[in-house]
Amino acid sequence: MKSHQEANSVHLRNDSDEPSSPGKDVLRVYGMKFCPFTHRLKLVLAAKGVDYEMVNINLKSKPKWYSSKNCDGKIPTLEVNGILITESDVTSEYVDAAYKGKTLTTTDPLKRAQEKMLLVQWGKSTSGYYKYAFGNDENDKIQGSMQIKEGFEKVEKYLKENGGPFICGSEPGLADYVLYPHLERIAAIIPIVISQFERLQEFYDKMQSDPAVQACRHSNELHRAFIHKASNGDVDACDVCVSD
Amino acid sequence: MKSHQEANSVHLRNDSDEPSSPGKDVLRVYGMKFCPFTHRLKLVLAAKGVDYEMVNINLKSKPKWYSSKNCDGKIPTLEVNGILITESDVTSEYVDAAYKGKTLTTTDPLKRAQEKMLLVQWGKSTSGYYKYAFGNDENDKIQGSMQIKEGFEKVEKYLKENGGPFICGSEPGLADYVLYPHLERIAAIIPIVISQFERLQEFYDKMQSDPAVQACRHSNELHRAFIHKASNGDVDACDVCVSD
Numbered sequence: 001m002k003s004h005q006e007a008n009s010v011h012l013r014n015d016s017d018e019p020s021s022p023g024k025d026v027l028r029v030y031g032m033k034f035c036p037f038t039h040r041l042k043l044v045l046a047a048k049g050v051d052y053e054m055v056n057i058n059l060k061s062k063p064k065w066y067s068s069k070n071c072d073g074k075i076p077t078l079e080v081n082g083i084l085i086t087e088s089d090v091t092s093e094y095v096d097a098a099y100k101g102k103t104l105t106t107t108d109p110l111k112r113a114q115e116k117m118l119l120v121q122w123g124k125s126t127s128g129y130y131k132y133a134f135g136n137d138e139n140d141k142i143q144g145s146m147q148i149k150e151g152f153e154k155v156e157k158y159l160k161e162n163g164g165p166f167i168c169g170s171e172p173g174l175a176d177y178v179l180y181p182h183l184e185r186i187a188a189i190i191p192i193v194i195s196q197f198e199r200l201q202e203f204y205d206k207m208q209s210d211p212a213v214q215a216c217r218h219s220n221e222l223h224r225a226f227i228h229k230a231s232n233g234d235v236d237a238c239d240v241c242v243s244d
Numbered sequence: 245m246k247s248h249q250e251a252n253s254v255h256l257r258n259d260s261d262e263p264s265s266p267g268k269d270v271l272r273v274y275g276m277k278f279c280p281f282t283h284r285l286k287l288v289l290a291a292k293g294v295d296y297e298m299v300n301i302n303l304k305s306k307p308k309w310y311s312s313k314n315c316d317g318k319i320p321t322l323e324v325n326g327i328l329i330t331e332s333d334v335t336s337e338y339v340d341a342a343y344k345g346k347t348l349t350t351t352d353p354l355k356r357a358q359e360k361m362l363l364v365q366w367g368k369s370t371s372g373y374y375k376y377a378f379g380n381d382e383n384d385k386i387q388g389s390m391q392i393k394e395g396f397e398k399v400e401k402y403l404k405e406n407g408g409p410f411i412c413g414s415e416p417g418l419a420d421y422v423l424y425p426h427l428e429r430i431a432a433i434i435p436i437v438i439s440q441f442e443r444l445q446e447f448y449d450k451m452q453s454d455p456a457v458q459a460c461r462h463s464n465e466l467h468r469a470f471i472h473k474a475s476n477g478d479v480d481a482c483d484v485c486v487s488d
Contacts, residue, residue: 071365083354090360097353109341110327116334121315 011058011238018065019055022079027052030069030077032059032238034226036126036181037088038076039216043177044092046212048101060235089178096174104174115167115175118158125151126182133189133227145193148186152197155179159199165206172210180207188220189227255302255482262309263299266323271296274313274321276303276482278470280370280425281332282320283460287421288336290456292345304479333422340418348418359411359419362402369395370426377433377471389437392430396441399423403443409450416454424451432467 011032012019022028029045029052031038045052057066057075070077070086078085078094085091096104106112128147131140158167167175183204187194194201207213218226222241229237255276256263266272273289273296275282289296301310301319314321314330322329322338329335340348350356372391375384402411411419427448431438438445451457462470466485473481 085354085357086361087364090357090364093360094353094357097356109338110329112341113329113334113338116337117330120331120334 009054009056011056011236012063012066013058013061014063016063018063021082022053025081028055028079029053030055030057030066030079031075032057033241034218034223034230034238035059035075036185037074039181039184040088040178041076041078041091041095042216043180043212044095044104044174046215047104047172047177047210048095048099050095050099050101056238058235058238060237092174092178104168104177106168106173106175111162111168114158118154118167119175119178121154122151122179122182125149125154129182129186133185134231145190148190148193149196152193152200155203156197156199159203164199165202167203172207172212176203176207177212180213183207184213184217185223188223253298253300255300255480256307256310257302257305258307260307262307265326266297269325272299272323273297274299274301274310274323275319276301277485278462278467278474278482279303279319280429281318283425283428284332284422285320285322285335285339286460287424287456288339288348288418290459291348291416291421291454292339292343294339294343294345300482302479302482304481336418336422348412348421350412350417350419355406358402362398362411363419363422365398366395366423366426369393369398373426373430377429378475389434392434392437393440396437396444399447400441400443403447408443409446411447416451416456420447420451421456424457427451428457428461429467432464433471 027045027050029038029041031041031054033056057063059075062073067073069079069084072086074086076086076088076091078091085094093105106115125147128144128149128151130144131147132144135141135144155167159165162169166172167179183194183200187204194204208217225240226237229240271289271294273282273285275285275298277300301307303319306317311317313323313328316330318330320330320332320335322335329338337349350359369391372388372393372395374388375391376388379385379388399411403409406413410416411423427438427444431448438448452461469484470481473484
């Protein structure tokens with residue numbers, strides 16, 4: 001099994017054998033190299049300094065045994081000592097609460113509530129990313145961009161009001177790591193939308209210097225290569241960096 | 245403005261004036277008398293012993309000014325000193341964290357993660373309630389019941405594994421108050437589905453003795469009267485107990 005430092009392993013497919021159980025107290029993440037939800041969990045693990053092993057799953061050709069790890073067949077799933085934790089927000093909050101290191105969750109109840117409300121709005125606008133990246137025509141791209149822009153307006157307003165530069169204030173926190181993955185992908189394919197928002201652009205730029213972001217970063221070229229292959233129906237698009 | 249002890253006020257309609265702002269430090273809930281999401285927040289407020297005033301909103305004829313309280317026009321919304329908090333889970337967690345009294349949120353990170361995963365599964369099955377209650381024909385009722393049953397199977401398994409009688413263990417906690425409102429409604433219209441599950445039935449029965457549940461309880465007859473009127477397209481169904 002590869003560690004997360006060697007996470008370029010091929011994604012397991014429909015006919016792949018189930019890997020043997022992780023060793024005692026070894027944390028395992030089932031995910032996909034280009035999945036923004038897996039990316040959230042990886043960022044939190046990196047920011048906390050928690051080591052883990054990565055099992056990549058091909059979502060277009062899922063291994064049959066994966067349904068026993070996640071009843072909905074979704075990623076990411078976290079496994080440790082036979083316990084399985086699913087849902088990207090639940091796994092991220094669990095890692096922050098269960099492992100030592102810097103606390104990423106905002107403790108002030110009102111600020112935490114406001115961050116969560118922002119993330120709900122952000123979650124609505126991120127469907128625009130998929131519409132833009134995987135849509136059928138120019139109309140999908142226009143609609144997708146407009147939907148993303150609505151989310152960006154809310155983030156920009158938030159950053160102006162809290163003073164920024166991060167959602168969580170002067171340092172990146174859980175809300176920043178939850179928000180960032182879709183932003184990295186949008187920056188790779190439609191940077192013009194980000195540059196219209198001063199505070200958001202500053203947030204994006206500053207996140208590039210964060211050690212956790214750097215540890216999990218894919219180049220814009222690699223994101224674009226994945227989207228190109230995936231939108232052409234290539235089942236193995238997630239292995240773009242292995243096969244190329 | 246009525247306090248929550250006098251919450252039988254008529255629901256404000258499209259042409260209703262905006263009520264004046266709540267007084268300093270007065271907590272106001274915008275909600276709807278039969279809304280299970282508002283019910284979650286009311287249960288948490290009751291369990292914490294937090295006083296509040298209630299503004300009922302007619303969701304079928306929304307006051308225009310309500311969009312300034314909640315950009316999605318949804319309920320519940322919490323207002324205090326000009327600050328607005330939305331989303332039923334965010335408002336509930338906020339109240340638990342911000343106000344004194346018994347802590348309702350489970351502190352053990354793994355247990356909390358498992359409760360949240362259960363609530364995600366529960367959230368998927370509760371759409372079966374709407375299909376049953378407001379569906380068009382017998383097929384909708386059958387499909388709705390089956391969907392609810394899937395959620396019940398997961399809750400039953402959870403209660404068996406954690407020993408119950410509540411989701412949070414020996415005392416009701418946040419997860420219990422989030423789960424309960426749909427259960428009360430299902431018990432009012434299809435009790436046969438609950439009685440198939442021993443632990444779930446025990447949970448439901450024990451919740452009836454909880455002071456917060458008692459403070460917010462509608463009778464089964466009242467739930468049924470609301471559903472009867474609402475499914476017949478009566479815009480004022482939410483005022484069933486005012487007009488009857």
